[in-house]
Amino acid sequence: SKNEQRRFKQGEQRQQERRAIVQTSYLHNTPTAEESHVLHDLFLRIKNSEIEGVPMQESIRQSTLLMHPQSRNV
Numbered sequence: 001s002k003n004e005q006r007r008f009k010q011g012e013q014r015q016q017e018r019r020a021i022v023q024t025s026y027l028h029n030t031p032t033a034e035e036s037h038v039l040h041d042l043f044l045r046i047k048n049s050e051i052e053g054v055p056m057q058e059s060i061r062q063s064t065l066l067m068h069p070q071s072r073n074v
Helices: 002-023 033-047
Strands: none
Touching: none
16 A cells, blocks of 8 residues: 555665664764864863863763664664
8 A cells, every 4th residue: 555655665764864873873983074173173162261161070970861772673
C-alpha cells in the first residue's frame, strides 16, 4: 500500500541520517579546521575575559543520565 511505501522510505531516510551522524561524530573524527578555529576563538575570549567562563574545578555534576544509543542498529 502507499502508506507502507511511505513508511519504508521514511525508514530508509532515517537510516541514512543516522549513518551521517555516526560519520561526523567526534568520537570517530577530529574537528575540522573551522571547528578548531571556533573552539580556539572561544578559549581566547574566555581567557581575555570578553565572555564569562566557569573553570572545571568550580563545576559540579548534578545528575547522570545513562542513555542507550539508537544508532546501534545501523
